[in-house]
Amino acid sequence: MKRITLLTLLVCATTAYIQSPLLAQTDTSADHNIRGTYGKVFEELSPSDQQVLEQRTMELVLVYQNYLEKLAQKTISRAEKEYYYKEALNLFVGQGKSYLDSDGNLVRAVVTEVSSVMRGTVTPVETAIFLRHMMNYRYERVDLDSATVVCVDQFVKISDTEYRATAHIAQRFTGWSDGRIVWSDIIWKDTEIIIRLETPITSPIWTLYLGDTKVITREKMR
Amino acid sequence: MKRFSLLLGLILACASMPAQIIGFSEFERNFASSVTSIDEFIARFNGERYNPLIEEQFSGDTLLMMNMLSLFDIRTKDNYAMNHPEEVVQFVNKVISQEVKLNVLDDDFVIEVPCNAQYQKKDETFSLFIRPEIIDSTRFKWVIVGVKGELFQFSKQQPGRMIMPHENSLNFLNMRMLLETDPSAITSLLRQDCILDPISAFCFLIEHKLLKIVSMPEDRITYYFCQVPSCVFSVSRLVRDDTNSGWLITNIVNVADSEKDEYLKTLMYN
DSSP states (O other), X not given: OHHHHHHHHHHHHHTTEEETHHXXXXXXXXXXXXXXXXXXXXXXXXXXXXXXXXXXXXXHHHHHHHHHHHHHXXXXXXXHHHHHHHHHHHTBGGGGSOEEOTTSOXXXXXXXXXXXXXXXXXXXXXXXXXXXXXXXXXXXEEEEETTTOEEEOOOEEEETTEEEEEEEEEEEEEEEETTEEEEEEEEXXXXXXXXXXXXXXSSOEEEEEEEEEEEEXXXXXX | OHHHHHHHHHHHHHTTOOOOSTTOOHHHHHHHHSBOSHHHHHHHXXXXXXXXXXXXXXXXXXXXXXXXXTTBOOSSTTOHHHHOHHHHHHHHHHHHHTTOOOXXXXXXXXXXXXXXXXXXXXXXXXXXXXXXXXXXXTEEEEEEEEEESGGGOOOOOOTTOSOOTTGGGGTTHHHHHHHHHOGGGGGGGSOTXXXXXXXXXXXXXXXXXXXXEEEOOGGGOXXXXXXXXXXXXXEEEEOOSSSSOEEEEEEEEEOOGGGHHHHXXXXXXX
């Protein structure tokens, strides 16, 4: 059953790859450049492109959320967690390590910044380290409630080979131990979504990656 | 009585939105209603999208009005909307009747980003002010246009603090001594019309690693929009598990259109 779930997730993950003609239809002439509906100048994606990208983004985010849930479960073996750790990192640009941007500049590894509005603390860590921390949670069970709610901003052009947007997610994160809720928090996440034109030997493809993430926790519920 | 009706309208807009979206939990409904990003705020303000809970209940002009009202913070203690219902309704009527649209690329718009920093092992706070700058016809970036904080307040010129007329004969020996004993005298040694620029000071401190920004508190980032005639309104992010959450209007200040530039300058500089 686990394998089936895993396969489903992988199928979802691979749908993050989009053949380039979808976006290549965008007219690059100066006349086409407009002030977008949300008040930005960008080479506007067609509504259908935006819709497809939003759908892919939601799938990508949900796959990641699922991996996070697995990493935090006490009942899952270390070996399985290692597997989910690697798969989760593969969803990020540079696989969680420093990477080259579309202009060829070296960019630091993606970070996850956890800030608590109540405590007034902000803790930025490399996402690879953040995921390791998740593996060390000692809750019997971790519920990530309402992970299906994802809002995606308009994609904006960064360069000829890159678009970016931010996905917004809200979650109720509940930790169980000895059959009792021991920790519960409302979490808002803003995750950077990076779409890059990659050119393997076959035809060029647009690939979706996760980037930097801000995690904002607001209120303890128990 | 009028005040009561207005208040009731505001409350209807956000507080009493029933669980109409079938299959959604309260938590999901709250998030669907919340203004998750500034893009979403602008889209709802411009009437391009609606709060889904409001859209379920209203249509036509009432939908426009209620959608706009739902962009106000009504939950924070002593919030502006509940204390100034008449002003809020006037504002909403103005936006709808004059078809005011927001655009982050407009000139009369600025974002205040508060910063917690460390300078000479001491905690410091200041604000950066950010605006968009167009790179080319298809792209833009955000740029720093102002910095404000005690750290960037320069001392005033003090009478008597000066390099005396004869000191050139002594090869300005006293200037070094004066600055060593009283560094704040430096401004007194400048021309009277010399304008000290906080951004230059900020750049110097950052470039030479003398100032380190430790954090930029999310909940205190504020957008100031000047597009609505005769007022400047501010928008901040309020993170809470409630239908009235996210990027919401927290304040309105009456400012004549001809004075808005000056208002923003006062906001951005010491």
